[in-house]
Amino acid sequence: MPDELDLLQGTLDVLVLRALSHGPRHGYAIAQWIQDNSDGTFRILDGALYTSLHRMEEKGWAEAEWGTSERGKRARFYELTPAGRAELQLRTTRWERYVNAVAHVMAAPAPA
């Protein structure tokens, strides 16, 4: 995988929240979803995902319970709580403002 990028601080949480916004997922599914949709751009170790998930559980953004995966295996499923949804909304807005601002500056004409 050529040209992998390090993830900006805190970005992983947003990606995980986003992944969970479509419904309950287990960790592996989230990892796959992020990998598929970023065309493998980010250099994320799978492990980091789990600390992120557990921390979200602690913060009350997600709840976890054991369930059965599509392949019939026991797996731990995470689901967003209302607090988690609110957090996603907040972070999404903030992210968009950030990207727009950066893009705006990058596209600005040379200083007079």
Place this chain on the structure above:
Amino acid sequence: MTRRRPPDPLPLSTQKPVDEDVQRELAQHIEFRTEELMAEGWTAEAARAEALRAFGDVATIADECREITVRDRRSRRRDEWFGALIHDVRFAFRILRRSPAFTLGAVLTLALGIGANTAIFSVVNGVLLRPLPYDHPEQLVRVFETSERGGASDLAEPNFDDWRAQARSFDGMAAYGSDVGTLLGADIPSRVRSTAVSADFFRLMRVQPVMGRLPAPDEFAVGAPPVAVVSYRFWQDRLGGTRDLADRRLRSEYDFQVVGVLPQGFGFPDESDLWFPIELFGRNESRTAHNYSAVARLKPGLTPLDADRELDALTEPMRAQYLPDFDAVGATVIPLRELEAGPLREPLFLLLGASGLLLLAACTNLASSMLVRGSARAHELAIRAAIGAGRGRLVRQVFTESMLIALLGCAAGLVVAQVVERGLLLLAPAGMVPIEGAPFDLRVLGFSLLLTLLTAALFGLLPAMRMSGVRPATAMREGTRHSGSRKSRRLWSTLVAVEVALAVMLLCGSGLLLRSFAAITRIDPGFRAEGVITALLDLPDAGYPDVQQAVAFHDRLLAALADAPGVVAAGVTNQLPLEGNQPSGAIQVEGKPTLPAGPFTGYAIYRTASPRYFEAMGIPLLAGRPFNDRDRAGAPRVVIVTKGLAEREWPGEDPIGKHFRVYGMDGGEEPYGTVIGVVADIPQGAITDARREAYWYPYSQNPYRTRSMKLVVRTAGDPAALAPMLSKMVHDIDPTLPLEFRTMEERLASTIADRRFTMVVLASFAVVALLLAALGIYGVVSYTVAQRTREIGIRIALGAEPTRVQRLVQGGAMAVIGTGIVVGGVGAVVGTRVMRALLYGVEPGDAATFGVAVGLLLLVGFLASWWPARRSAGIDPVRAIQAE
């Protein structure tokens, strides 16, 4: 999203399952990845290796995840616990609000119990537990000589020197002598306690001056110029806090140069204000003149007993060497703390114990009313149990209620304590409460909180267990009519019996004190206190350098008083009755064999008096004549003796005309005196002390110590009203004398004030306990009657006589009361033994007192059960049966 969290498959508390959980989750991920890669055509091994690489450090990640989750679960559990607590407290509030009468009664009962305990404890805390204001006070001890007659006396000077030089138990030993006298040179002439101390004193007490210096070593020498240090308080109040001590001179017997100020709070002994080198007094080489008080500091780790043994051993060879000029047989070493707490120790601990019993009575009372309520609430609890509340949960709920009541009781109790304490201070004998008052400090607060917890446990836990133990099915079937099961009736009986027993014990105890007090007030003191006013006439040595000037002062004052209006008789003496036990001095009775201890024949207390002193004090003359104005210096020496002394020295003979003299007191041989009169025995110290033999000289014939005399005036009307006139007459002669009047009745009352205090407090505890017992009996009998209405109705319907039914109900109650009385009686027989030292004229197990206590309880018990039992006779059978 309102999805209920499924029951967690793993227990919350242990860490290991969390660990397994995390391991399983991470392993699953790696397995998924491996499978995925294998599906893409990787070999099993390569796929697994790649999956692990892509994951990162499994162990570290697992650790992190586990840590987060454990933390999370812990905090969730705490939240849940708090949530439940808040719920319980809210619920308990609602329950208590629903029955305000019960709540109020319970809170007030507890407030009384906790309030009484807190008040007594805060006095104990202030008086007994307050640390002495010295460095390592536990090491400080007082040292006494044990005399041949068994008493403890101060030390003879050479004996002090020997002990100090030889004893290895001490880190220092100092001599001192303390007295109150008039001091001139401060802003006003004042009566001040001053203390002569030996060189070791300040080092031993570990006290450093806050200003100036201590007396230098060479100032602790016979003949050195007199220097003194003063207390911080004296420096502030009397010297105006001056920074310049250089020309501050204070005059009493000596003319002191003030050289230093001691730190605030230091006032050993007895709030002394002035300290100076003891060598000023010169030296007395006699080994039987007990002039030195001694204080010592134990070496770390040694006990007073160690020192006592060592000094006893040192005394033996000294005794062999110095007899007959030696009257010690050993030493007595007592911790300073014990002496400072003094006579208040026993009454205070007794009251603390008694207030504990009172609190126990309050708890028992509450426990039984909680049980009554519990039965009424059995239905509600049964329903809650049926819909899934666990037993632990119910216990907690009921206990929360108890705890809430206890906390409310504690809060109210603190208010009660303040009120009670104010009352105690009014009642308390002078000196009971230290100068700062009994502080309401953290220790007191902690004590009452501890009591609260304890009471909640006592009166709350038992009913909580009982109530939650009710089987839902049984309780619901019985509806609201929970006929008290046999088991809970037995429990109630026990509680009522305990209340009765506690009341019996407190009644017996206070009855004994009451009888002691009555016996004491019946004692004939040997003088008539009514109408007598007294004042200390303390003539400063500086103003009266020659003792004859003091004699002249008293002569002049008494001559003026002889014709004063309102004065029946006036006199002076060196020591009033009740003023304090003084050591007996040696005497020589003509014609009697001398004692082995020395060339004297016995001991008696030395006194001086003016001619009309006995008349003024109302001490009856039993034989002979009083002193008169012709018994002056130069006339033949005359003595008046007490009846006890006459009977001891001349049994069966007429004491009038016999000869005896003081031995060695004023130095040198003195002529024999002739006994001219015999008076009644009078108490020297406490009125209950054995009357000791005493004798009086006319002060003009034996003017030793005549500078400090007490004026005694018998008045026609109110003695206190005469004080201004007396004050003016004294000040006409010497305007600088500080004067303070006290009536003899006040003195008499103050000597028994501590007894009255103990008696009143204990009696009020007993009354409250009796009241609680009555309420308890009343409550339980009423409740029993209410519960058994149906059964009684059936009995009456079947032809039972209503009065017989009433007798049956009351008989059961009286049986319980009887059991309580027996148990309480036994407890009182054992318990009142600790009071022995506080009793007078009555034995701890006094049958008459106990009889009255038992009778009182039987009466109260009868009335308290008769009232509700009467209702049982009035039950209408038809209505009683239909009511269900």
